[in-house]
Amino acid sequence: MVEKRRFGNLVPHLILLVGVSIVAFPVYLAFVASTHDAATIANGQMQPVPGPHFLENYYRTIFVGTSSSTREPVGTMMLNSFVMAMGIALGKILISIISAYAVVYFRFPFRMTAFWIIFVTLMLPVEVRIYPTYKIVADLGLIDTYAGLTMPLVASATGTLLFRQFFMTIPDELLEASKIDGAGAFRFFKDTVLPLSITTIAALFVIQFIYGWNQYLWPLLITTKDNMQTIVIGIKKMIVTQDALTEWQLAMATAVLAMLPPVVVVVLMQRLFVKGLVETEK
Amino acid sequence: MEKRSVISGRLLPYLLLLPQLAITLVFFYWPASQALWQSFMLEDAFGLSSEFVGLENYAALFQQPEYFRAVGTTFIFSTAVTVLSLSVALLLAAMADRQIRGAPVYKTLLIWPYAVAPAIAGVLWLFMFQPSLGLVARGLRSLGLDWNPLLNGNHAMMLVVLSATWKQISYNFLFFLAGLQAIPKSLIEAAAIDGARPTRRFWTIVFPLLSPTTFFLLVVNIVYVFFDTFGIIDAVTGGGPAKATETLVYKVYSDGRLGGDLGGSAAQSVILMIIVIALTAVQFRFVERKVQY
Numbered sequence: 001m002v003e004k005r006r007f008g009n010l011v012p013h014l015i016l017l018v019g020v021s022i023v024a025f026p027v028y029l030a031f032v033a034s035t036h037d038a039a040t041i042a043n044g045q046m047q048p049v050p051g052p053h054f055l056e057n058y059y060r061t062i063f064v065g066t067s068s069s070t071r072e073p074v075g076t077m078m079l080n081s082f083v084m085a086m087g088i089a090l091g092k093i094l095i096s097i098i099s100a101y102a103v104v105y106f107r108f109p110f111r112m113t114a115f116w117i118i119f120v121t122l123m124l125p126v127e128v129r130i131y132p133t134y135k136i137v138a139d140l141g142l143i144d145t146y147a148g149l150t151m152p153l154v155a156s157a158t159g160t161l162l163f164r165q166f167f168m169t170i171p172d173e174l175l176e177a178s179k180i181d182g183a184g185a186f187r188f189f190k191d192t193v194l195p196l197s198i199t200t201i202a203a204l205f206v207i208q209f210i211y212g213w214n215q216y217l218w219p220l221l222i223t224t225k226d227n228m229q230t231i232v233i234g235i236k237k238m239i240v241t242q243d244a245l246t247e248w249q250l251a252m253a254t255a256v257l258a259m260l261p262p263v264v265v266v267v268l269m270q271r272l273f274v275k276g277l278v279e280t281e282k
Numbered sequence: 283m284e285k286r287s288v289i290s291g292r293l294l295p296y297l298l299l300l301p302q303l304a305i306t307l308v309f310f311y312w313p314a315s316q317a318l319w320q321s322f323m324l325e326d327a328f329g330l331s332s333e334f335v336g337l338e339n340y341a342a343l344f345q346q347p348e349y350f351r352a353v354g355t356t357f358i359f360s361t362a363v364t365v366l367s368l369s370v371a372l373l374l375a376a377m378a379d380r381q382i383r384g385a386p387v388y389k390t391l392l393i394w395p396y397a398v399a400p401a402i403a404g405v406l407w408l409f410m411f412q413p414s415l416g417l418v419a420r421g422l423r424s425l426g427l428d429w430n431p432l433l434n435g436n437h438a439m440m441l442v443v444l445s446a447t448w449k450q451i452s453y454n455f456l457f458f459l460a461g462l463q464a465i466p467k468s469l470i471e472a473a474a475i476d477g478a479r480p481t482r483r484f485w486t487i488v489f490p491l492l493s494p495t496t497f498f499l500l501v502v503n504i505v506y507v508f509f510d511t512f513g514i515i516d517a518v519t520g521g522g523p524a525k526a527t528e529t530l531v532y533k534v535y536s537d538g539r540l541g542g543d544l545g546g547s548a549a550q551s552v553i554l555m556i557i558v559i560a561l562t563a564v565q566f567r568f569v570e571r572k573v574q575y
Contacts, residue, residue, distance in 0.1 A: 012377040013384075019374045019451075020391045026406035026448065027398075029417060033409065044415040095301040102298035105289045114299050121310045123562045127509045127531050128554040131538045131547060132313030132320070155305035172287040185289045214399035216513035217535070232399045236517045239405060252409065255402050262397035270390060274456065277396075 027259065034058070034253035041248045053249065061253040066238050074254050077231040080149075081213055082261070084230055087150035088212030089205050096159025097197065101189060103160070104167040105175070115164075122157040126218055134221050144228045149219060153212065158280050159204055165279075166200045167193065203276030206269050210262045231258045314555065320548035339549040348525065349533070349550075356529040359443060360507035367447040368499060371454030376484065378455075379462040389459065396452040400445075401513030407445040408518045431519070435526025438519045442527050445518060446511045453506075454499050461495030462488065501565045505558070530554060 029048065033041055036051035065073040103115050126133065133152055142148030170193065178188045219230045229237075235258060238251040266273050321339050325332040343349050378388050395403070410418040413430045422429040431437040465488060473483045512531050515521060521528040521536055528536070531554065538547035 009380060009382040012380050012382050015377045016374060016388045016392075019370070019377075020388060023392060023395055023448070023451065026403075026410060029410060030406050041415055044420055046415075046417070048417065095305065098298040099302040102295040104285060106291055106295035106298075107288050108292070108295045111295070114303060117311075118302060118306060121306055123559045124310050124314055124555065125509050125558065127512060128534075128551050128558060129310070129313040129317055130535065131544070131551075132316035133309055135316070136308065136313055151305060152309040155302060155309060160302065168285070172285060175285075175287045175289070179287075185291055185294055188289065210397050214397075214402075214513075216399065216401045216516070220516075232401050232513070235405055236401060239408070239517070248409065248415070251405070255405050258402050259398050262399075263394050266394050266397040267390060270393070274393075277453075277456065278460065 027256075030252045030255045033248055034061075034250075034256050036249055038247055038249055057249050057253045058257075061250050061257065066247050066250050072226045072229060072234070074231060074234065074257060076227055077229050077234040078257060078261075080146075080228060081230040081232065081258075083146055084149045084215065084219070085209050085212035085261075087146060088153050088215075089208035091150060091154035092156065092159045092208050093201055093204055095154065096156075097163050097201070100160045100163035100167055101193065104164055105185070105188075115160075118155075118160050119157050121155060122161075126153065130217065130221060137222060142222075144223055144225050148222050149228075149230075150212075153215065153218060159208075162200060162204060162279055163197070166197060170196060199272070199275070200279075202269070203272045203279065205276075206265055206273045207276035207280055209265060213262050317548045317551045317555070320544055321552045322545075324545050335545070339545040340553075343546055343549050343553075348528075351525065352528050352530050352533045355439075355525075355527065356508065359439065359446075359511070359527070359529055360504050362439075362443045363446045363450060363507045363511075364500065364503040366443065367450040367454050367503065368496070370447070371451045372458050372496075374451070375455050375458035375462055376488075378459055392455050393452045395449055396456075398449060399513060400449060400510055401517040403449040404442070404445045404514035404517040407441060407448065411441050433523055435523055438523055438527050442511070442514055442518050445514050446507060449514075450503060450506060454503070457495055457499055458492070461492050465491050498565070501561055505561055508554075508557070 032048055032050050033046060034057055035054040036046055037053050040046050040051065061073070062075045062078075063073050099114075099118065103111060137143065137148045137152060140148075142151070174192050175188060178192055183191065214232060215230070216232055219233050223229050223233065231254065235251060235254045238246065238254060240246050322334060322336060323332045324335040324338065374392060378385050378392070398406075408416075408431075410416045411429070411431055413419050413423075413432060419429050428434075429437060431441045469487055469491075470483055473487055478486065508529070509531055511529070512535070515527055515529060515532050516535075519527045521532045530550065534547055534550045534554065537543055537550065
């Protein structure tokens with residue numbers, strides 16, 4: 001601290017507390033709503049304290065589903081979200097680490113062309129090419145499949161750039177030493193590059209898992225069957241705007257369940273998360 | 283920068299690149315070029331034949347008042363979210379940067395909304411502001427305000443702006459905090475010795491030194507508002523009421539889905555691609571500058 005303050009750090013604490021409360025309040029309210037019954041919420045009588053219907057609401061949400069719209073139970077949706085998020089995260093890591101390995105450690109014709117072909121995809125988010133991409137996936141017969149959900153989102157330049165950047169920092173001497181030991185491309189990758197890359201892989205995994213879990217537009221287009229829906233899509237269909245039929249207590253339980261996995265990942269792996277976030281944006 | 287020592291191999295590097303290149307070509311380049319091609323074509327009502335019409339789809343687009351309305355909506359939306367989320371995040375980061383007790387706890391408590399899906403963030407705010415049963419909406423109504431985002435376009439816009447801002451604060455906070463912590467403390471101490479009060483120190487020293495971070499976040503936030511807020515808009519308002527919250531990305535989606543106007547939808551996609559490319563180029567020029575700096 002540069003100078004002494006009369007009231008210590010009262011003002012920063014107050015501002016931060018207000019900030020934290022504003023950030024937490026919508027989620028707290030969603031949790032509260034998920035523990036009340038439908039009538040209390042619909043009457044507008046809900047008080048901001050938890051009610052007695054926690055177990056009942058969550059049981060119905062996960063195993064039964066909402067009654068008004070004959071939707072799938074949220075358990076199925078969570079499984080779909082999980083498969084999609086893992087598929088995207090692991091797929092991205094796998095294809096980008098080997099392509100970065102090729103670009104950094106080999107010399108071959110069209111090396112930089114290949115790099116630029118990958119690099120330019122940074123500029124084409126799925127939102128700007130939705131219908132043509134949809135048509136291609138439909139033509140390939142991948143509607144309502146996990147492959148259709150994940151594959152178009154697996155390729156992106158972020159991972160390749162991140163691994164390329166990291167590989168450049170690995171000292172050349174390691175490759176020399178490994179060559180002297182008679183190791184080939186595969187052994188150098190497995191014994192040297194991969195162990196050194198663990199932190200980078202983990203950081204990328206955290207970011208891409210969140211990215212995959214939170215996808216919205218793509219699953220909305222590509223899933224037509226209820227049992228292929230992801231949870232982020234499912235919740236939207238539970239909320240019938242201007243309609244008293246919305247079962248808000250179940251919708252809010254779904255919202256809590258949809259937030260839980262990615263938020264837990266961020267909180268438990270905060271260091272990796274921050275590293276991943278800062279490095280993928282470079 | 284290049285490696286001095288390399289591995290020999292003729293076929294192997296191509297095999298390693300194959301998965302990434304194959305997916306990129308099939309799911310990125312092919313659809314993007316389709317969009318570009320379709321934007322020059324006019325398809326008949328049954329989709330049986332199409333003819334080359336040059337820039338007619340673009341001309342038709344620029345004659346649509348709805349298109350300019352979507353441009354205006356996008357502009358208002360992105361300005362509001364960017365300004366709001368950047369200022370709140372900067373305030374919180376400046377506070378968390380002081381050496382106060384519990385700073386890491388505050389940091390954890392402020393960054394987790396990054397992990398919440400945009401659509402879920404929208405649903406949370408919709409629940410609070412739902413006119414008949416939302417807790418905050420009831421408060422507003424008891425104050426005599428006729429709050430109804432389902433009918434009033436301005437209210438709907440405020441709701442999506444709030445949801446989008448709420449979600450984006452954590453990201454901006456994290457980068458501002460990192461930026462603040464990178465500023466040498468000696469500069470601030472020197473100014474303090476010269477008698478500058480904290481507020482003056484902030485605006486004359488800290489804020490200018492933070493400008494690379496601010497500029498970077500400005501671009502990232504605009505891209506966020508353009509593309510990632512699709513889920514918020516779809517979940518909260520569906521572009522309504524009366525298209526009051528229809529942004530450019532939402533319009534591509536709804537035009538392509540409802541009307542069969544493939545050419546017009548493709549032309550809109552191409553314009554969006556040009557916007558992203560321009561923003562990315564700006565961002566990279568800035569990154570290069572930062573490296574020299």
